[in-house]
Amino acid sequence: xxxxxxxxxxxxxxxxxLLMRKGLPFRNLKRAEVDYTNPAVLAAALQADHPExxxxxxxxxxxxxxxxxxxxxxECLFGNxxxxxxxxxxxxxxxxxxxxxxxxxxxxxxxxxxxxxxxQDTPNFTFRQNNCSFYSGSKALGxxxxxxxxxxxxxxxxxxxxxxxHPRNYLTKLMRYQRLLEATNSxxxxxxxxxxxxxxxxxxxPFGTYNVTNPGQVTTHDVVDLIQASGVCRxxxxxxxxxxxxxxxxxxxxxxxxxxxxxxxxxAGIRLTPVREAIAAALAHWKKAA
Ligand SMILES: NC(=O)c1ccc[n+]([C@@H]2O[C@H](COP(=O)([O-])OP(=O)(O)OC[C@H]3O[C@@H](n4cnc5c(N)ncnc54)[C@H](OP(=O)(O)O)[C@@H]3O)[C@@H](O)[C@H]2O)c1
Numbered sequence: 095x096x097x098x099x100x101x102x103x104x105x106x107x108x109x110x111x112l113l114m115r116k117g118l119p120f121r122n123l124k125r126a127e128v129d130y131t132n133p134a135v136l137a138a139a140l141q142a143d144h145p146e147x148x149x150x151x152x153x154x155x156x157x158x159x160x161x162x163x164x165x166x167x168x169e170c171l172f173g174n175x176x177x178x179x180x181x182x183x184x185x186x187x188x189x190x191x192x193x194x195x196x197x198x199x200x201x202x203x204x205x206x207x208x209x210x211x212x213x214q215d216t217p218n219f220t221f222r223q224n225n226c227s228f229y230s231g232s233k234a235l236g237x238x239x240x241x242x243x244x245x246x247x248x249x250x251x252x253x254x255x256x257x258x259x260h261p262r263n264y265l266t267k268l269m270r271y272q273r274l275l276e277a278t279n280s281x282x283x284x285x286x287x288x289x290x291x292x293x294x295x296x297x298x299x300p301f302g303t304y305n306v307t308n309p310g311q312v313t314t315h316d317v318v319d320l321i322q323a324s325g326v327c328r329x330x331x332x333x334x335x336x337x338x339x340x341x342x343x344x345x346x347x348x349x350x351x352x353x354x355x356x357x358x359x360x361x362a363g364i365r366l367t368p369v370r371e372a373i374a375a376a377l378a379h380w381k382k383a384a
Contacts, residue, residue, distance in 0.1 A: 096120040097145040097190075099130050099181070100152025104262045105195055105251065108288045109151055121145070125152075131172070133180050140188035147295050148192035150181050153236075156229060158261065161346040163229040170228055175235035182243040191245040191301070193291055198252035198280065198305060199350035200226075200234040210280060210311065210355035213303045219350050227347035237303070248303040249291040252354060253281040257376040259383040265376060268317055269327040275340045276314045276333055277351035280307040283372040290364045299362040305354040308369035317373060324377035 096113060100106040101122030113120045121143065123130050130136045130152070140148075154173030156162030163170040178194055185192045200217035202225070204210060219226045220234035240248055255264040264281060268274060287306050294304065318331045334340040341348065356366065367375070 095143060095145045097140075097143070097148040097192075098122045099148065099150045100195075103151060103153075104260070105254065105284070105288070106151035108284050109149055109292070112285070112288045112292060131177055131180065133184060136180065136184040137187060140184055140190055144188065145190055148181070148185055148190050149292075150178065150192060150194045152177060153195065154229075154232070160227050160229040160349070163227065163232070164347050167228055170232045171235070174229070174232035175239060178236040179239040182240055182246060185246070186244060191295070193247035193249055193295060194236070194240060195291075196237055196248050196250045196303075197230075197233045198250045198307060198352060198354045199230045200237065200250075201352040201354070202226075202350050204278070204311075204353040208353075210353040211305070212355045213305060213358050219352070225348070227349070229347075230350050245301055247291065247294050247301055249287075249294070250303065250305045250307070250354065251282050251287055252305075252307045252352075253279055254284040254287065255281060255373065255376060256284045257379040258381050265317070265321065265373070265380075268314070268331075269321065269329070273332045273334050273340075273344070274314050274318070275337065275344075275349070275351075277349075278311055278313050278353060279351050280305075280311050280354035280356070281369060281373075282307050283367065283376065286366045286372065290359060290366055293364050294359075294362070297363065299364070304359045304362075305356045306359060306366070307354045307356045308366045308372045309356055309360070310369040311353045312369055312373070316370070320370065320373050320377060324374070324380070326377050326380045 154170045201211045202219040217234045219230050221231035253264045259266050
């Protein structure tokens with residue numbers, strides 16, 4: 095049996111769908127029922143069920159967006175930095191291998207040569223540089239907490255999107271925001287992300303950190319062009335003139351925009367669709383919310 099933490103969330107629901115589709119037995123733990131944030135409760139549950147693998151899709155993201163993390167710092171720090179340590183201790187003690195959903199938002203920009211950041215690069219959008227949002231800082235601390243932990247995958251998700259209209263879907267966000275910030279990013283198709291991460295376990299690739307983004311990079315303008323070409327939303331898209339204007343008008347805390355290199359995952363034999371192809375496919379099968 096597989097344990098899923100945070101299975102009711104945006105990312106967690108995609109894991110539930112994947113595990114159901116595969117017909118694999120799993121238990122979706124909810125804090126309200128089994129408070130897995132409590133070390134003793136989690137340890138007892140692992141002892142009782144002894145799952146073969148645990149997926150941690152729990153964390154604090156802030157609603158409606160990361161600006162909320164600036165106001166709920168204790169919850170953010172606990173959900174993103176302390177909780178991974180609690181899970182690591184419990185899983186190590188129970189001998190349960192596991193995977194942690196991290197984020198690419200602990201990086202900003204690209205490497206000096208213009209290439210994407212690899213798993214060897216030190217995160218550069220963290221509390222250590224004192225340049226980040228509270229959310230990014232907390233996610234980077236979560237990775238630091240896991241340094242040296244045995245039998246764990248750290249999977250970096252980045253700006254999820256798919257074909258289903260949803261306030262958390264990047265494509266929906268671009269269609270709904272009044273004005274957009276021009277930026278260059280690597281991004282992750284949600285169902286490909288969960289399938290690729292679970293394949294890490296199924297195929298027993300070496301534990302460690304993996305950037306799980308669709309190969310390539312896109313600018314906001316590139317994505318808007320794809321949206322317009324698809325006919326899904328033909329409105330006139332307006333852009334901020336600069337990041338300064340965006341910060342002044344629309345945001346409370348800086349956003350991470352970054353290019354990631356996902357070739358380590360590909361070298362392990364797990365491949366995602368090139369990013370433009372994946373965006374075009376999502377738009378071609380676009381499903382409006384009811
Ligand atoms: N969505 C994104 O854009 C994105 C991008 C990159 C990385 N990630 C990471 O992916 C993970 C899941 O994100 P998500 O978008 O699925 O978030 P979500 O929709 O808010 O769901 C997160 C789930 O985590 C559980 N949880 C445990 N401790 C929590 C806390 N202190 N505050 C709030 N929820 C808590 C909750 O489940 P129960 O209460 O039912 O147990 C909740 O349903 C997070 O670690 C996030 O940092 C997300």
